[in-house]
Amino acid sequence: MELDPALLNLNQTLSGPGPFVLLGVPGLERLHAWLSVPVCLLYLASLAGNTLLLGLVAVDKTLRAPMYQLLGLLAAADLILATSTVPKALAVLWGLSDEISFGGCLAQLFVAHVAFIAESSVLLAMAVDRYVAICQPLRYGALLSQRVVATVAVAAVTRGACVMAPPVILLQRLPYCGHRALPHTYCEHMGVARLACGDTRPNIWYGLATTLLSPALDLGLIGASYALILHAVCRLPSPGARRKTLG
Template identity: 75%
Template sequence: MEPGHTLILNHTTLTLDPGPFFLLGIPGLEAAYAWLSVPVCLLYLASVIGNSLLLALVAADPALQAPMYQLLGLLAAADLVLSTATVPKALTVLWGFSGEISFGACLTQLFFAHVAFVAESSVLLTMALDRYLAICRPLHYGTLLTPRVVGAAGVIALARGTCVMTPPVVLLQQLPYCGKRAIPHTYCEHMGVARLSCGDTRVNIWYGLATTLLSPVLDAVLITISYAFILHAVFRLPSKGARHKALSTCGAHASVIFLFYIPALFSFLVHRFGRHTVPGHVHILLANLYVVIPPALNPIVYGVRTRCIAERILRLLAPSRVGVRRE
């Protein structure tokens, strides 16, 4: 049956072209929408400005072509896509404008948001490997992590996200819909859309669970292992100042990584196991955290705290000032 065709079964109209959906926002917190929109809007603006600036610096400055800075550029690009795919529509809902979104636009939004999430997870894993090599294998760093390797990592991250998210979009297009069009969320998610179907969604559920375990969960485990090796090497440093500096940097990185993975994994797993135990507004609020907070913090934690990038930003803001405090 082709999209747009309908089937009459037990007096219920099933269709593969359900028409527009309606994003309800955060049911139960409607009175707080105006207040909630303020931090969301500010964080989104910080994300766009910070990541655009970081990406422009890395792309334009010949001195920032080392693998570490190229990885920062990849992270900034993923953050821009992740936040821009979700936050503008979420703000229209919170500001009381139309929550209507077409079926095609909904699938496009969830595709780009999830691809960006998987790609960013891959980049964070590569960055953890970069730090591991720099601290634990410094003699091999220059030969193992070259600009060419970073370019290949970027292509793999994008291909991985695309391969992971293409099957769910195809599955959603093939599901029959019975007229339910209200999505209790601020943006479209894979299982949020699948729940509107009156067909069999077991394939969607198990595919989503498998990709969650094999993508972000696996990446998070590998990142944790790499940082365990890094911390082991840091504690063996003879200088107390060097240990403090390394621990401060690792702590900042770990905090942003936790803010990225924990709300995202919580959201993915609640769709499958906790829909009747976790309050809906808690689920939706946490699902919004990983699309606004990490993209806003990453340019600061990974960018401004890096000496070379901090110097260039300072020159843009205050050309007459020379030097900048090191990390």
């Protein structure tokens, strides 16, 4: 006796989709082992460099200035972003494991994107830090302190979580039927949404909105901050003062 395909799809939708298959880099399947070499080396370099930077900022009392504390936040966000994606990517490239559960996929997607948005937020805070240091030096101590850096850390993570919670909820509510292969080495929002057999327009529009309102907005504000810095430097009376400020 054969079961109705519609009933099978309904059962899959209610119980949750099965594991997804990560295909790696489409068209370069034969080169996966070679591609894993630079990926692994860059990951190890990122781990070593960011861990060393975090250790120095935590131990060295001369690195208590907000600029160095923000560098520590950036290193932490980069560690989380890399660790949430690269180990699974290496497992795919090495042919060790190409499957990831639906829950694991959503967790990876959420953590990686939150870390990316937090990185963008910290970079914006660093641009503001440099603007205040150069354009408002007498107010630097009052405007930027370790308490402000802690607030930036909380705000960056909160912002990322608030931005990424809706798409994860939308992905959970979509029905999944048919193929479950992702042409990536990690779980990506629209890549997962394309596997659904329901209406994905909310995901498309929300993905576009988050791109415009998160990294794109931060990039514009960072550019504006450095433009103001260059304007202030160019107004200094002597070339020596300009060189000292930029140094």
